[in-house]
Amino acid sequence: MGTKHTEAAGKIEAYTHPAAGWGALKYVALNLWRERVSAGKYGTLFAQNQPDGFDCPGCAWPDREHSSTFEFCENGVKAVAAEATSKRVTNDLFSRYSVTELLAQSDYELEQHGRLTAPMRYDAAIDHYVPVSWDDAFALVARELKALDHPDQAAFYTSGRASNEAAFLYQLFARAYGTNNFPDCSNMCHEATSRGLPLSVGVGKGTVVLEDFEHADVIMIFGQNPATNHPRMLGELRDCARRGATIVSINPLRERGLERFASPQDPVEMLTLTSTPIASLFLQPRVGGDFALIKALAKRVLELDEAAVAANAPRVLDVAFIAEHTSGFDAFTADLQAESWDLLLAESGVPRATIEQLAQVYVKGERVIATWGMGITQHKNSVATIQMLANLMLMRGNIGRLGAGLCPVRGHSNVQGNRTVGIEEQPTPAFLDRLEQVFGFEPPRHHGLDVVATIAAMAAQKVKVFVGLGGNFAVATPDTEVTYAALRSCALTVNITTKLNRSHLVHGREALILPTLGRTEIDERQGVPQGVTVEDSMSMVHVSYGINQPASPDLLSEVAIVAHMAEATLGGGPGVGRDSLAWATYRDDYSRIRDDIALVFDDFHDYNARIAVPGGFHLPVAPRDLTWRTASGKATFIAHAVAHDTPISRARRRHGEQLMVMMTTRSHDQYNTTIYALDDRYRGVFGMRRVIFINQADLDMLGMKAGDWVDVRSVWAEGDEGNERETVRRADGFMLVAYDIPRGCLGAYYPETNALVPLASVADGAGTPTSKSIPVLLSPGVMPAGGGR
Known part of the structure; x- marks a missing residue:
């Protein structure tokens, strides 16, 4: 950090303390105060990530112990406090401020207004949102969807906070309606993981579970800032560092959280003001240099193996693993041997001596985990980068081994689960066949639109109705002016949400704000509490029950809102579904949704019984068992050249x-x-x-x-x-x-x-x-x- 600066805008001042520690506790208290969370709701924190409580609405890092008293972190508290806030958005706010006036407020100011309490409809004549009944809101959605010339003129966006139940019902509604247009937050974060890994190892998910961190002796962290994005991961890394594992940070920014960490749950560290060093090696590639760095690392590993062969020493490569479980290795090694060191060093921005140091760390590790975040996935060559990382791990058999594997760390708490249960604009024929078999309708077979394609289609007036299940589409997406104009060209925009955000103010000719329950809130149907399920970054599925009273008696759950929209648009009765797509039955009993998810996806068998077990269950990930669902039936080395003309x-x-x-x-x-x-x-x-x-x-x-x-x-x-x-x-x-x-x-x-x-x-x-x-x-x-x- 450079010179200290203070402006009317704020100040720049070096932070010299460890991550978390007393600073985290201070900001926990500050956020509870800022959101005006009543003292009576402080107990909410102790129900977070517990067997009879709710899953954190923040990140997708898995839970170590569901019986732990303090299974939450600073940023998890921020997410919970934002839901548990006592601040409310009522018709008074919308009466005082026009949409144009609200649009002039910052994203932070919009967030601070608090929880939405009742459905609202945009009135263009006065440029204000006005109250609307739920029935009239659903009728408006149905009218606009039915008025379209083709179902593909609608797009159904999904945020990664939606539960498995809501996401499955949402895709069922949209496919019964007739479209595969499912832009979702995955398209903007880990899509390169979802598209790149299946060609390499046969699955678009990570291959590790939390237990693997107990056995890993090297952990390489690419393009990731755990202290901010998933702070509970730091607790795991702290334990790894304390038992002697080598942790490497690979990021253009040297993040404080990977330097030192003081656990708020460790009384010794808190009372003695001590901390634990996390990473022992920091590499700072130039922005976009990760592909060249990983390829250089693979080239160096190959050189070390060639030197071992020449010296009649033990091999560096896991030749038995490569021979039995992989294909494409010869072409991959030929490409590595032909690659120029000068080009790799120039493109990565990392000195050769540092790359050789990292190579020594990697080859000495018997069990290596590679983790990554969006620092890897949001580049032109991100798919190639992830496949090159898979290549590197396959070279030494670091997939399908205890304490080793690939670990993409997702953002939103259920972004992975949404994809698993069908939020996918490129559905497989097998999945569509199963939908047809179970529900008795012919789903659309052509691929739909992702986020970028949806924006382009809206701008060209080829998509005229936009429905957002959570999220903040207008702000999350690129090319802001183009995106705003695209949304404003729609006939109808619908946002299902807990709090006011900019996407509600950048809207179509007609617009609805449909407020929903948060994950911390009791969701009761006909006197029976309903739980929802999520899948974390390591394929664990567990149930979540809210404990707080709803922010307003007028709120509906995401499941209920989706079911009402479907019923208003499609109706219900004999011939619509398996026996019938009984939307009201789904709305009143979420276990029925899980029963039907189990009929579509074999891995969810006995769904309701298995989530009744504390901690839930693990969805099988084939590479853990050395099973490769690729075209060749083996893990595949995929060669890529360094792009010269970008x-x-x-x-x-x-x-x-x-x-x-x-x-x-x-x-x-x-x-x-x-x-x-x-x-x-x-x-x-x-x-x-x-x-x-x-x-x-x-x-x-x-x-x-x-x-x-x-x-x-x-x-x-x-x-x-x-x-x-x-x-x-x-x-x-x-x-x-x-x-x-x-x-x-x-x-x-x-x-x-x-x-x-x-x-x-x-x-x-x-x-x-x-x-x-x-x-x-x-x-x-x-x-x-x-x-x-």
Whole structure:
């Protein structure tokens, strides 16, 4: 961190304490106070992640012990406090403020209004939301859906917080209606994992369970900031570090949470103000350099094996595993041998000596886990990067072994579960066959639209109705001006949500806000409490029961809202479903939904019985048993070349060293698009968000200094070189912060910088927006009105 700066907007001041510790407890208390959570609801925290309580609505990190008293973290408390807040949004707010006036408020200000309490409909004549009855709201949805020329003129978005029950019912409704248009949050985060891993190992999920961390001796963490995004992971890493495992952080930003961690649950660390070192080796590749780094690491492992053979020493490669369980190895090794070290070093930005050091750590490990987050998945070459990482792990048999494997760490608590139960715009024929068999209707067979394709289709008026099951689509997506215009071109936008956000204010000609129960709240149907289930990042499925009274008697559950929309649109009765798609029955008894999920997916057999066991059950992941559901029946080595001609390399040729590559990231007081507060204390940012992290040498090169305000423009060119058309997108008013980040690289928060991401810039083979590799130029600017907030 560079020089301390204080502005009217906030302040920049180095953070020198360990992650968590007393700071975490302080911010837990602050958030409970800020959200005005009544003392009577503090007990909610002790029901979080418990057998008879609710699953954390935050991240998807699994639970170590369901009987643990303190199975929650600082950011989990923020998510719970946001739901348990005593602040309410009623018709009074919508009467006082027009939509235009609300749109001028920041994302943080919108969040602070509190819980929504009743359904609302947009009235264009007065530019206000006005009350609407539930029956009239569902009738409006049905009328607009029935008026479309084709079911593919509707799109059904899903947030990863939706339960398995709600997500399954949602896809059943949309497919019975006639479309596979399921843009979802996976399309913007781990889609490269879901598309890349099946070709390598036969499944688009991680291959480890939490127990594997007890046995791993090396853990490599790629593009991930656990202290902010899934803090409970730090507790696991702390235990690993204490028993001697080597932890490696591979990230352009050297994150404080992977340096030292003080566990709030350890009385010795808390009372003695001590902490535990986490990572012992830090690599900082240039933004977008992970592919070249991993390929260089694989090349070095191969060299070490060749040296071992020449010296008649034990092999470095697991030749028995490779021979029995893999295909494509010879082509892969030929590609590695032909690759240039100079190119790999230039593209990765990591010195060869450091790569060789990491290679020694990797080959000495008998049981290695590789984890990754969106620092890997939001690049043009993200699918190739994940497949190269799978290659590296296969070289030493680090898949299907206790204490080893691939560990993509998802964001939202049930983003993985949503995909498992059918939220998929590219459904397999086998899944569609089973739907037809179980429910008696012919589902659509053609692929639907993902997030980016949905925005393009809305902009072209090919999608006219947008329904959002949770989330904040307008803010989560790239190319903000294009996305806003696309949403506003719709005939109807519907948002099922707990709190007010910007997506409700960027709407179609008609618009509905449908408020729903949160996961912390009691969901009772006909006097019987209903539980919902989620799947965490390690394929564990468990049940969740809310314990708080609903924020309003007018709220409906997500399941109920989906069932009502389906019934209003499709009706119900003989011939519609297996016997009938009895939406009312699903609405009143969620166990019926789980029974039918089990009929569609064999892995969910005895669903209701197995979730009754504390901790739930584990969905089988074939590679753990050395079973490979690939075309060859084996794990597959997939060779990839380093791309020479990319949008960033072409932009660099046009603009020279002035061209920077920006990665977007969360602040610590943020969960996805939800802004809880304006601090990012581990990075030393307080009271502001409009900042750009930059290397001091780049500041000197640009003739700028820390504390200067700048405007940012992204430069994106389409067409062949020599016949390119460059387009510019702007985001103005950011303060420069000197930071430990590689030369030529910048870091900034989203959603403030989403406007810089071109809609057409997506991951090859996945369609994920390239929010971690944006080519930009900086120019002098001024502090915006309202400071850097």
